[in-house]
Amino acid sequence: MTEVTFINKGGRLTVECKDGESLLQAGLRQGAPLPYACGAGVCATCVARAKPGTTRDLWPEAPAAGELKVDKGEVLLCQTSAAKDCEILVSSKIDLSSLSSLRPKRFKAKLIDICNETSDVATFRVQLPETVSPIAGQYFLLRSPDMQGFRAYSMTNYESSTDALDFVMKKVPGGIFSSHIFSEPSEDMNVEAFGPMGFATFSPSEARDLVCLVGGSGIAGIMSVLKQAEAVNHFKRHKLFMVFGARRIEDLFFLSELASLRATAPDNISIHIALSDQIDGHELPDIIHDLPAHQGFVHDVAQTVGGDEFMSGRLAFIGGPPQMLNSCIASLLSSGLPVSDIRYDRFA
Amino acid sequence: MSDSKNPDWSCVCAVADLPDQGLAKFEVAGLTVLAARVEDDVRVIPPFCPHMSEPLVESGLCHGLTLTCSKHLWQWNLKSGEIQGPAEKPLKFYPSEIRDGSVWIDASSELVYDFDEDEDDDFEW
Numbered sequence: 416m417t418e419v420t421f422i423n424k425g426g427r428l429t430v431e432c433k434d435g436e437s438l439l440q441a442g443l444r445q446g447a448p449l450p451y452a453c454g455a456g457v458c459a460t461c462v463a464r465a466k467p468g469t470t471r472d473l474w475p476e477a478p479a480a481g482e483l484k485v486d487k488g489e490v491l492l493c494q495t496s497a498a499k500d501c502e503i504l505v506s507s508k509i510d511l512s513s514l515s516s517l518r519p520k521r522f523k524a525k526l527i528d529i530c531n532e533t534s535d536v537a538t539f540r541v542q543l544p545e546t547v548s549p550i551a552g553q554y555f556l557l558r559s560p561d562m563q564g565f566r567a568y569s570m571t572n573y574e575s576s577t578d579a580l581d582f583v584m585k586k587v588p589g590g591i592f593s594s595h596i597f598s599e600p601s602e603d604m605n606v607e608a609f610g611p612m613g614f615a616t617f618s619p620s621e622a623r624d625l626v627c628l629v630g631g632s633g634i635a636g637i638m639s640v641l642k643q644a645e646a647v648n649h650f651k652r653h654k655l656f657m658v659f660g661a662r663r664i665e666d667l668f669f670l671s672e673l674a675s676l677r678a679t680a681p682d683n684i685s686i687h688i689a690l691s692d693q694i695d696g697h698e699l700p701d702i703i704h705d706l707p708a709h710q711g712f713v714h715d716v717a718q719t720v721g722g723d724e725f726m727s728g729r730l731a732f733i734g735g736p737p738q739m740l741n742s743c744i745a746s747l748l749s750s751g752l753p754v755s756d757i758r759y760d761r762f763a
Numbered sequence: 764m765s766d767s768k769n770p771d772w773s774c775v776c777a778v779a780d781l782p783d784q785g786l787a788k789f790e791v792a793g794l795t796v797l798a799a800r801v802e803d804d805v806r807v808i809p810p811f812c813p814h815m816s817e818p819l820v821e822s823g824l825c826h827g828l829t830l831t832c833s834k835h836l837w838q839w840n841l842k843s844g845e846i847q848g849p850a851e852k853p854l855k856f857y858p859s860e861i862r863d864g865s866v867w868i869d870a871s872s873e874l875v876y877d878f879d880e881d882e883d884d885d886f887e888w
Contacts, residue, residue, distance in 0.1 A: 423881070424881065452835075458834070459815055460815075460835070462815075464883055464886070466888045482815070482816065487883075487884060502888065504883055504886055506881060507881045740833065741821075741822065741824065741833045744824060744831070744833050744836075745824045745826065745833075748824060748826050748829070748831055749826045753848065754831065754836035754838060754848050754849065755848070755849070757836065761834070
């Protein structure tokens with residue numbers, strides 16, 4: 416156990432850091448208002464500075480490590496642990512005297528119920544030793560014992576209090592966690608979990624029509640948002656326009672859940688399927704699992720089918736690979752949405 | 764190509780080389796710059812987002828006169844460089860003009876953003 420003191424020109428805040436624990440996780444679980452987005456070494460939002468020799472790099476190959484100015488002592492809070500009692504210089508925009516009431520925790524958990532949904536998409540459940548109260552749209556960091564860094568996964572389920580978290584994962588060639596899920600599925604695998612985290616969330620008090628543009632496993636957090644919205648009868652009074660994309664028909668999943676959701680308020684819920692790959696020698700069916708299907712990318716189908724009127728003025732949730740996110744953001748902005756109404760996580 | 768009368772100025776590209784909407788990347792006089800059409804004029808900017816050095820040729824989205832960095836949704840007016848929405852630093856522009864259908868800039872000094880606004884480089888541990 417070491418003492419880590421976050422400092423800036425406005426103040427200082429000391430927290431305890433367990434052996435091998437990241438500075439971000441140590442700070443967040445003790446209420447430090449640290450900046451982050453992915454928590455998994457991808458986005459570089461949590462860059463801070465450390466004195467040489469006082470910290471230990473948990474994952475030198477993290478995707479965002481290349482963005483660091485190492486000569487200036489920059490580190491990723493999410494991928495750095497304390498080697499000794501140390502001071503960490505953070506942005507002066509952070510009010511270190513204002514502790515957060517949202518305090519994620521670290522758990523030793525069990526990974527169970529792996530189910531292959533498609534050839535490269537699987538669902539699984541993480542059983543926690545105690546209940547948590549995530550906000551719809553949040554994520555957890557997960558790590559198997561042989562992984563260097565945590566990976567971020569959004570929950571697909573929503574319950575106000577639960578010890579069971581459901582996830583969906585796309586197969587990553589060469590990925591360690593991926594290989595556990597797809598190659599050697601075994602019940603009751605031990606994992607570490609840290610959460611809940613993230614800000615791409617939904618509150619039923621936001622009395623807004625929704626637009627959801629998602630591709631593949633990027634649907635995860637949006638499923639949680641939709642389940643909470645359904646639970647509070649949000650779509651009795653508000654509209655949903657959604658496009659769910661995949662490359663091919665056989666890559667689709669969660670269709671029965673989406674069809675069931677639409678059936679709860681068919682006048683207010685519009686859900687479309689977008690398939691980006693051409694089907695050689697076959698006509699694309701008009702309907703897949705009771706949902707209208709279209710050829711094209713998610714953002715193109717959204718514009719063609721919905722147009723600006725189905726997007727402007729709504730609260731947007733988007734999820735998918737980086738290029739798809741960029742295309743959807745561009746479509747939403749051109750439809751007049753302010754950036755404050757566009758919510759997403761960027762894990763890849 | 765540089766200006767024989769004023770060697771500080773260099774030709775970036777033909778206006779016709781620029782997309783109707785969006786940023787295009789060019790190397791000129793040892794600098795990497797991004798150029799965009801803005802109404803009947805052009806703007807030439809450094810290649811990075813002033814927030815966290817994100818390459819704007821990949822993450823910069825243009826619609827109308829608004830430039831958005833999709834990494835954290837910072838936005839600017841591409842005509843004036845002024846901040847829109849949650850951005851905290853304005854865009855910098857290279858001095859530019861259109862001459863005979865080509866885009867020219869003053870490339871005498873590289874425009875860079877101050878990523879050390881807290882002056883942490885001088886922090887004494």
